[in-house]
Amino acid sequence: VPxxxxxxxxxxxxxxxxxxQPGAARTVQGALERALERITGAPVRVVGAGRTxxxxxxxxxxASAELATALExxxxxxxxxxxxxxxxxxxxxxxxxxxxxxxxxxxxxHYRYRIWNGPDRAPLLARQTHHVRxxxxxxxxxxxxxxxTGTHDFASFQAAGSAVTTTERTLFACDVxxxxxxxVWLDFAGSGFxxxxxxxxxxxxxxxxxxxxxxxxLPGILAARDRAAAGPTAPARGLVLRRVDY
Amino acid sequence: VPxxxxxxxxxxxxxxxxxxQPGAARTVQGALERALERITGAPVRVVGAGRTxxxxxxxxxxASAELATALExxxxxxxxxxxxxxxxxxxxxxxxxxxxxxxxxxxxxHYRYRIWNGPDRAPLLARQTHHVRxxxxxxxxxxxxxxxTGTHDFASFQAAGSAVTTTERTLFACDVxxxxxxxVWLDFAGSGFxxxxxxxxxxxxxxxxxxxxxxxxLPGILAARDRAAAGPTAPARGLVLRRVDY
Numbered sequence: 001v002p003x004x005x006x007x008x009x010x011x012x013x014x015x016x017x018x019x020x021q022p023g024a025a026r027t028v029q030g031a032l033e034r035a036l037e038r039i040t041g042a043p044v045r046v047v048g049a050g051r052t053x054x055x056x057x058x059x060x061x062x063a064s065a066e067l068a069t070a071l072e073x074x075x076x077x078x079x080x081x082x083x084x085x086x087x088x089x090x091x092x093x094x095x096x097x098x099x100x101x102x103x104x105x106x107x108x109x110h111y112r113y114r115i116w117n118g119p120d121r122a123p124l125l126a127r128q129t130h131h132v133r134x135x136x137x138x139x140x141x142x143x144x145x146x147x148x149t150g151t152h153d154f155a156s157f158q159a160a161g162s163a164v165t166t167t168e169r170t171l172f173a174c175d176v177x178x179x180x181x182x183x184v185w186l187d188f189a190g191s192g193f194x195x196x197x198x199x200x201x202x203x204x205x206x207x208x209x210x211x212x213x214x215x216x217x218l219p220g221i222l223a224a225r226d227r228a229a230a231g232p233t234a235p236a237r238g239l240v241l242r243r244v245d246y
Numbered sequence: 247v248p249x250x251x252x253x254x255x256x257x258x259x260x261x262x263x264x265x266x267q268p269g270a271a272r273t274v275q276g277a278l279e280r281a282l283e284r285i286t287g288a289p290v291r292v293v294g295a296g297r298t299x300x301x302x303x304x305x306x307x308x309a310s311a312e313l314a315t316a317l318e319x320x321x322x323x324x325x326x327x328x329x330x331x332x333x334x335x336x337x338x339x340x341x342x343x344x345x346x347x348x349x350x351x352x353x354x355x356h357y358r359y360r361i362w363n364g365p366d367r368a369p370l371l372a373r374q375t376h377h378v379r380x381x382x383x384x385x386x387x388x389x390x391x392x393x394x395t396g397t398h399d400f401a402s403f404q405a406a407g408s409a410v411t412t413t414e415r416t417l418f419a420c421d422v423x424x425x426x427x428x429x430v431w432l433d434f435a436g437s438g439f440x441x442x443x444x445x446x447x448x449x450x451x452x453x454x455x456x457x458x459x460x461x462x463x464l465p466g467i468l469a470a471r472d473r474a475a476a477g478p479t480a481p482a483r484g485l486v487l488r489r490v491d492y
Binding site for chain 2: 009057077086087090120240
């Protein structure tokens with residue numbers, strides 16, 4: 001059966017995250033598999049590049065799937081958009097080699113954490129930004145972000161209770177852009193991320209920007225290898241998976 | 247009693263428009279008056295600069311009100327944001343002369359009509375853009391928009407059944423920006439607008455961009471003074487009242 005790569009965008013607000021769960025939770029993976037089953041008439045299992053948490057958005061999540069269909073990729077994309085729920089969409093579909101695996105073959109993932117920084121809430125940005133009232137010191141955040149790029153043990157930024165073989169990861173980029181007050185973006189690119197790592201990095205950088213942590217404190221937090229050494233988990237609504245490179 | 251000018255942002259999706267209606271409709275005016283009544287303990291009537299329709303958003307709607315309060319404007323803004331619903335916010339509050347009237351004294355209103363132009367829907371933009379699938383010809387739309395600026399009788403762009411003394415209005419600017427495919431903005435600035443005028447102009451410009459109307463047809467449409475001569479009303483979700491000048 002032919003193998004496909006499906007690029008998805010979704011508003012994560014009303015999804016219980018990417019991954020299928022026991023019970024009736026509304027997940028993106030579940031919605032995609034149901035849509036593909038309606039199109040192909042056969043059971044489908046997809047593999048996603050990143051298991052986004054409940055409330056996390058995507059502009060370019062990638063899934064791989066073997067599908068018993070003769071549809072051309074463009075027709076499959078249109079068919080998917082006709083049956084997917086309105087808060088999800090296929091934005092690209094292509095044929096790939098049979099052994100393509102969206103998770104294993106990902107070379108880089110690009111995440112953006114969006115902050116609305118201002119004294120009052122911004123209703124039109126509310127679903128997709130985290131509201132921080134105190135004016136952020138972007139220079140301090142940029143200084144702190146510098147110490148995060150490269151290969152480090154990110155155990156201090158991993159959700160408590162995770163079980164992975166290694167907590168070493170490589171961040172290619174960690175950029176702070178925007179204006180304060182105004183919209184501030186924290187852009188992360190890396191080969192792989194631990195569970196909640198981006199949101200824990202964002203929560204720690206926000207503490208730096210708020211003057212509650214020293215901009216030079218990141219090497220010490222990394223060295224501690226202790227979740228308690230880092231800042232809080234920033235809310236899911238601010239996070240979007242923008243792109244996956246292969 | 248002191249007079250105030252209150253600048254509001256709101257996500258119009260879940261409001262039945264600005265204006266209070268008979269019955270239980272959830273309106274922005276109603277939400278603002280209830281919030282002000284909770285703060286001041288007295289009945290309040292506000293005047294809004296623009297009566298936005300159901301589903302239309304605002305970044306800078308302006309309301310005027312006389313309020314029996316000793317609160318400083320900044321404290322009033324904070325108090326308002328504590329009691330307004332989450333999909334509305336006061337973004338500025340100032341004291342004004344007793345005779346200030348947000349509607350009558352407005353010199354210019356700035357509206358943006360946002361279009362997501364691409365073959366597939368964009369879930370993260372869905373609440374605040376109108377989705378147009380066919381790639382728009384922005385040069386043709388820009389050419390057509392040129393004939394709309396200035397003072398004209400805009401009767402062809404007024405919602406059917408409206409009763410106003412004159413349908414002559416002045417458009418200071420009508421700009422087409424963005425990329426197609428991509429996000430396209432239609433920016434309108436004018437001294438005043440007829441009912442549904444911006445959405446009717448947007449719907450007509452979209453027909454020009456889709457090749458269904460001649461870019462040079464706008465003078466004829468204006469001259470017809472007939473709603474049937476213009477294009478359809480574009481959906482409310484794409485429209486945002488950005489700013490009101492005094």
